Amino acid sequence: MKIRPVILCGGAGTRLWENKKHHQPKQFIDFGGWSLMQKTLERVKNKVFDYPIISTNKKYLSDIKKSLKKLKIKKYKIILEPVKKNTSPAILASALIKDIPYDQPLMYFPSDHLLEKNSTFIKAIKGASIHLNTKNVFIFGIKPTNPSTEYGYFYTKKIKNNLNKVLKFIEKPIKSKAKLVIKKKGYWNSGMFFLRKDSLIYNFQKHEPKTFKNCLNSILKSKYRNNIYYLNKSAFKKCVEKSFDYAVLEKSKYINAIKLNIPWSDQGSWKEISKIFNKNKLNYFRKRNVFHRPWGSYTNLFKGKNFLVKELIVKPKGVLSLQKHFHRSEHWLVTQGRPMITLNNKKFLKFKNESVYIPKGAIHRIENTFKKYVKILEIQKGSILKETDIVRYEDIYGRVK
Numbered sequence: 001m002k003i004r005p006v007i008l009c010g011g012a013g014t015r016l017w018e019n020k021k022h023h024q025p026k027q028f029i030d031f032g033g034w035s036l037m038q039k040t041l042e043r044v045k046n047k048v049f050d051y052p053i054i055s056t057n058k059k060y061l062s063d064i065k066k067s068l069k070k071l072k073i074k075k076y077k078i079i080l081e082p083v084k085k086n087t088s089p090a091i092l093a094s095a096l097i098k099d100i101p102y103d104q105p106l107m108y109f110p111s112d113h114l115l116e117k118n119s120t121f122i123k124a125i126k127g128a129s130i131h132l133n134t135k136n137v138f139i140f141g142i143k144p145t146n147p148s149t150e151y152g153y154f155y156t157k158k159i160k161n162n163l164n165k166v167l168k169f170i171e172k173p174i175k176s177k178a179k180l181v182i183k184k185k186g187y188w189n190s191g192m193f194f195l196r197k198d199s200l201i202y203n204f205q206k207h208e209p210k211t212f213k214n215c216l217n218s219i220l221k222s223k224y225r226n227n228i229y230y231l232n233k234s235a236f237k238k239c240v241e242k243s244f245d246y247a248v249l250e251k252s253k254y255i256n257a258i259k260l261n262i263p264w265s266d267q268g269s270w271k272e273i274s275k276i277f278n279k280n281k282l283n284y285f286r287k288r289n290v291f292h293r294p295w296g297s298y299t300n301l302f303k304g305k306n307f308l309v310k311e312l313i314v315k316p317k318g319v320l321s322l323q324k325h326f327h328r329s330e331h332w333l334v335t336q337g338r339p340m341i342t343l344n345n346k347k348f349l350k351f352k353n354e355s356v357y358i359p360k361g362a363i364h365r366i367e368n369t370f371k372k373y374v375k376i377l378e379i380q381k382g383s384i385l386k387e388t389d390i391v392r393y394e395d396i397y398g399r400v401k
Contacts, residue, residue, distance in 0.1 A: 003125065003194075004104055005044035006094045009037065009056040009064060009111035010081055024304040026267055027112035028063045031302050036112045036267060037067045043115065046122055049107070051075040053097070055090045057082075061228075082218075082233035088247040089215050089239040092204055095197045096219045097229060105129055106200065108193040116263040124162065124258045128194055131163060135202055136254040138194040139166065141187030143261040147178035150268050152245070153186040156257050166255040169245065187259055191266065193244065194258075207251045214238040270333045271353060273309075274377045294397040295320050296373075308385045312366070314339065314374040320366045321395035328382025328389060330358040332366075337374030340367040363393065 009027060027037040044052050052073070056064055058080055068076060079094050095106055107125060115121060121140075128138045141154060141164075152172055156164035169189065170181055204212040214235050221232035240247070249255055265272045289300040295318035302309040314320070314337075322342065332341075333355045341350050342365035343358065350356060358364050360382065368374040382389075392400045 001101070001103075001105065002050040003048055003107050003129065004051075004053065004100065005049045006053045006055060006091070006106055006108045007037075007040055007044070007111050008087060008090055008108060009054055009060060010084060010090055011110070011112065024307055025060065025063075025112075028060070028067075029302060029304050031273075035067065036114060037064070038071060039114060040109055040111050041067055041071050041073060043118055043121075044107075044109065045071070045073070046118070048122055048126065051077070053077045053079065053094050054111075055079045055081065055094045057084065076227060078228045080228060080230050081236065082231055083237050085236065085239050085241045087244045088208065088242045089211055089236065091193070091244050092200060092211065092215045093219060093231060093236070095200045096216055100197050102198050104197045105132055106193075106195060106197060110191050110266065113191070113264065113266045120262050121260065124260055125194060127162060128256075128258050131256070132194070132196050132199070134196070134198045135252075136195065136199060136256055137203065137248065137252060138256050138258055139249065140190045140192040140194070141257050141259045142190050142264045143259065144178075144182050144186070144188050147175050147182055148188070149173060149175055149178055150272075151266070152189040153178070153181045154189050154257065155181075155184065155186050156259065159256070162258055164257045164259060166249075166257050169250055187257070188264075189245075190260075190264060199254075203248045203252055203254075208240060208242070208247045211239045211242070211247065270309075270331065270355070270377055270379060274333065274335055294318075295368075298378075303385075306382060306385075308380045310378045310380070311335075312374075312376040312378050314366055314368040314376070316368055316371050316373065318368045318374075319396050321390070321392040321397075321399060322363060322365045323390050323392050324361055324363045325382070325389045326361065326391070327384035328380050329360045330364075331379040331381070332356045332358065333377040333379075335375045335377055337368065337372050338370055339374045339376065340369050341365070342367070365394075 028035050054064055054076065056078065064078065077099060081090055091108060149172055153170040155167045157167050158164050170186060173181060217235035218231040221235055223230045267273055291298055296313045296315045299311045300308065301311060334350050334352055336352060338349055338351055341348055341356055343356065344363050394400065
């Protein structure tokens with residue numbers, strides 16, 4: 001029996017944005033011809049998988065269909081959640097549809113993660129599949145490359161080979177604690193799950209019976225047309241709003257882990273996203289996205305609905321004009337050098353990996369007073385993202401009209 005992949009695509013991806021109200025979900029950001037959602041769909045096109053099931057909501061349906069069409073995936077099922085209830089009900093509902101046999105192996109993927117060395121990952125899934133039973137759940141741990149405070153961790157006890165029992169989960173720790181966790185050989189919790197349908201049913205009936213009952217009713221009363229399940233709203237909204245981690249993983253005695261040493265990220269910060277650009281820098285230069293200015297240059301990297309991502313390179317003694325914008329805000333992440341920042345009536349230095357938020361209408365400037373080039377990732381958000389939305393007050397290059 002092939003493994004059924006389930007892609008969880010209901011998250012809003014708000015961590016990237018200062019303004020949570022109007023934002024682009026990170027799984028659909030166009031990173032120069034591809035998105036994280038498309039990468040996830042590519043991952044599940046492997047021959048070990050059956051056709052995908054995608055759990056999402058009405059808001060993202062159009063974007064998902066575009067991704068499926070681009071990758072020429074014609075066979076799929078989509079489950080539309082009528083209200084957001086976190087990952088627990090979404091995971092259960094996707095397994096309860098009638099297409100899924102009782103002993104079906106299910107592999108759950110977030111839609112907004114970047115995972116490399118797919119062959120190593122597929123090999124790990126195959127190794128774990130022979131150990132699946134009516135109660136256990138496999139999670140995938142990633143060997144940490146740094147003491148990140150963005151991810152949860154867990155400790156394990158080795159059973160045999162790459163089969164491990166999870167002993168304890170650690171919520172996103174402060175940096176000092178993250179260092180201790182890594183020293184004790186803790187692993188990042190990747191948010192990927194592998195189990196059988198009968199195990200999922202067992203764990204929900206035991207630990208979250210109310211959610212199981214209401215989720216089942218939402219499926220039984222759902223409407224199905226054109227490959228889409230429209231879950232019953234009155235039943236689904238009665239499910240307990242809880243993540244799968246809290247609903248099952250931290251309660252069950254049957255949680256195992258597969259530990260991997262592969263490049264992985266949930267792309268939850270602009271610092272992580274900037275690494276994509278650094279790996280593919282030549283592609284952006286070939287597309288003639290580089291624009292030269294008296295103070296240095298900028299490169300247009302990615303764009304989406306009402307947002308644009310640039311890399312600014314400020315040469316030594318380069319000074320951008322003192323300016324403001326009426327129609328956009330900006331978020332700056334320093335990736336190299338020590339820029340002097342002016343923000344309204346304040347002036348301060350920023351260092352590598354530090355960020356600054358520039359609200360709409362704020363007067364601001366970047367100066368490079370040092371001998372090393374300054375590099376800044378600039379995320380623009382607003383209704384007008386062109387050079388026309390610049391009001392200059394001072395400019396050493398004579399550009400004030």
